[in-house]
Amino acid sequence: MPPPQPDALADALIRVPRHEFIPPRAWAVPQGVGTPPAAASGYWIDQHRDPDRWWRAVYSDSVIVTQLDGGRTELTPANAAAPSTAPSCAASSPLLVTAGLRHLAVRPGDRVLDVGGGTGWTSGLCAYLAGDDALVTAVEIDPGLAGTAAENLARCGLRPSIVTGDAATELPAPHDHSDDLFDRVHVTCGVTHIPYAWVERTRPGGHIVLPYNPPIGRLLRLTVHEDGSATGRFGEECSYMPLRSGDGTTVSGQETANADTDPRVRSLDSDPESLLAPAPGLQVLLASLVGDEPWVSGSGSVLLTDGVSRATVEDSGRLTQTGPRDLWDEAESVHRAWTRQGRPGLDRIGFTVTPQRQYVWVDDPAVPAVSAVRALDEAADNATTVGASLG
Structure with missing residues (x-):
């Protein structure tokens, strides 16, 4: 199987643009050193009322919150700023997204599982890197988010399989049904206890990249071995929303x-x-x-x-x-x-x-x-x- 070109990820970011996965109204949370204190907790963006501010946020390293409390709380400026509400879906920091995908190292022809597809952006990037929509399967626990992701992806001409389900307990077969194993598993939610099913369903030599979050998060890249174990090392510090179970609670294993x-x-x-x-x-x-x-x-x-x-x-x-x-x-x-x-x-x-x-x-x-x-x-x-x- 040919190795990916050095600029494959950069090309994917152009061909699968982030703005297609951001709603017209959302809550932007700047990341990194140098963020002004007044903006650190976030600010409202509205594409219709202030398009320049919306575009600047979308193409910055900001996390863009798109859902609160599993959809039970309306996304408004007041609700997003309230300490009593919790983000449940967001477009992650582009720097962390690209770091995770570099660790994942998707090659043309790889079968990829994207856990916690959210807005669909990472599923689209994986589909572009794999070279075929049929090679990518995304699992999203929220049916509404799964539908939104499908619409976002379709605007980019991409149609990977999006399955509604609980990735912590049951995983779908790869979209092309060639066998039950994936070459890459990409996780976009914080995990404190790694479901062993993710290891079982990864081909020996394949990689799993996830935000290990107990509670100070770091990206973790695991390689699966023939004996059924997986080992790996830690990378960049990160912060992701926790993996959710079918009843809406978080999965901690503690x-x-x-x-x-x-x-x-x-x-x-x-x-x-x-x-x-x-x-x-x-x-x-x-x-x-x-x-x-x-x-x-x-x-x-x-x-x-x-x-x-x-x-x-x-x-x-x-x-x-x-x-x-x-x-x-x-x-x-x-x-x-x-x-x-x-x-x-x-x-x-x-x-x-x-x-x-x-x-x-x-x-x-x-x-x-x-x-x-x-x-x-x-x-x-x-x-x-x-x-x-x-x-």
């Missing part, structure tokens, strides 16, 4: 627990600055093993939470932990292990998916990072015990 526990209070043993603004490698480990990274609140305290447990560090160095987990202790443990292993970056950190489990690893795809953290902690505890006894 269990919650009772947060009603007595607070545990102690003084910090180390400077909390070591956990703030972590390097990319540490950030991935904290997000995956702890559930978040610490941040500074408006009051100046440092906070860390997984949605149930919570750790608060006051200016005085007083640490309070509540909930079933001691999150700050866990974060310090991860930081110690990361430091002892030479502060690995993204070039040494990856992800493995098997039928039985999925995990982040450092250096060795067969060893979960959590096991390495525990082993290093146990070794340190044993060394402390031996040192104390010798003393």
Whole structure:
């Protein structure tokens, strides 16, 4: 099969233009460094009332929100700006779209599954790169969005198969029905637990590219192997709406627990600055093993939470932990292990998916990072015990 031309993606962006997938009225959210504070939370665009502003937003790196609350809330300027509403469909940042497609590396003749087709733009780009509409199948859980995507694609002369369904539980066959396997799986919604069906339905040697989002997101490129596993590494930082199930809830793969526990209070043993603004490698480990990274609140305290447990560090160095987990202790443990292993970056950190489990690893795809953290902690505890006894 011939490799793609170096400018294939650039050509696709011209032949499948973004503006065909943006409605006349929408909510634009600028991305990246240098965004004015007044615009960071978003602004209304209306093609009829202010076409120049609409075109500038569409061909910027802005995320364009096209649906709120699964369509239950009307998309208006007031509703889009309200903190009580949640975007449920958007045209993603063009920089992230192109980054994901470069990782996916669709070749002419590849069968592609596009999970979360949304407005249809990525499905159209994949169809152009694959060279044949019949090679691309898009899965969209919202019937209304699926219909809109089909209309948008038709304006570009493209008609890939668009299936309404829950991609987390059941996947359609490739559009051309030649077999049940895809060469590429492209995911445009945030995932914390990767459905193993995506690995099962990808041909060995094929790739899956998705926003891994637990909750600090990064693009993740997996390669599927003959033994039914998939391994890969992390790329650009990203933020995507979470994968939705058939009942409208998000798919996390995480269990919650009772947060009603007595607070545990102690003084910090180390400077909390070591956990703030972590390097990319540490950030991935904290997000995956702890559930978040610490941040500074408006009051100046440092906070860390997984949605149930919570750790608060006051200016005085007083640490309070509540909930079933001691999150700050866990974060310090991860930081110690990361430091002892030479502060690995993204070039040494990856992800493995098997039928039985999925995990982040450092250096060795067969060893979960959590096991390495525990082993290093146990070794340190044993060394402390031996040192104390010798003393």
